[in-house]
Amino acid sequence: xxxxxxxxxxxxxxxxxxxxxxxxxxxxxxxxxxxxxxxxxxxxxxxxxxxxxxxxxxxxxxxxxxxxxxxxxxxxxxxxxxxxxxxxxxxxxxxxxxxxxxxxxxxxxxxxxxxxxxxxxxxxxxxxxxxxxxxxxxxxxxxxxxxxxxxx
Numbered sequence: 001x002x003x004x005x006x007x008x009x010x011x012x013x014x015x016x017x018x019x020x021x022x023x024x025x026x027x028x029x030x031x032x033x034x035x036x037x038x039x040x041x042x043x044x045x046x047x048x049x050x051x052x053x054x055x056x057x058x059x060x061x062x063x064x065x066x067x068x069x070x071x072x073x074x075x076x077x078x079x080x081x082x083x084x085x086x087x088x089x090x091x092x093x094x095x096x097x098x099x100x101x102x103x104x105x106x107x108x109x110x111x112x113x114x115x116x117x118x119x120x121x122x123x124x125x126x127x128x129x130x131x132x133x134x135x136x137x138x139x140x141x142x143x144x145x146x147x148x149x150x151x152x
Contacts, residue, residue: 005140022151027059034061042126048119065101075099080110084119090131106130111141115149
């Protein structure tokens with residue numbers, strides 16, 4: 001993993017381990033990621049409601065979105081809610097099942113947050129640049145999501 005991401009992961013771990021309300025900690029992580037990584041233009045957490053089969057927007061950093069609730073299976077976030085696998089779209093315009101949050105979004109990564117084998121939430125990051133997410137982003141964000149699971 002990129003050494004810069006190692007340092008950022010350590011900062012996130014400190015936030016996660018600090019005493020505080022879950023949503024305050026998640027918001028702090030979202031703002032830290034948006035502020036520290038140039039190509040992370042929108043960072044948010046969606047929590048899973050398995051009974052309703054939908055995602056609910058939690059803390060986020062970036063522009064307001066109309067996608068407060070997303071049904072499982074709909075869009076990239078809904079797809080990850082169904083298969084529990086990290087999904088990277090280097091060009092959201094090429095996606096058949098894409099929910100546009102902003103005309104400026106060009107690429108997106110969604111990483112599931114799992115706890116004891118159960119899908120509980122996801123980290124969603126949008127970029128205004130095509131093809132902006134690499135292997136380092138995937139490794140870093142998957143490691144971060146493993147850490148975030150303790151908050152749920």
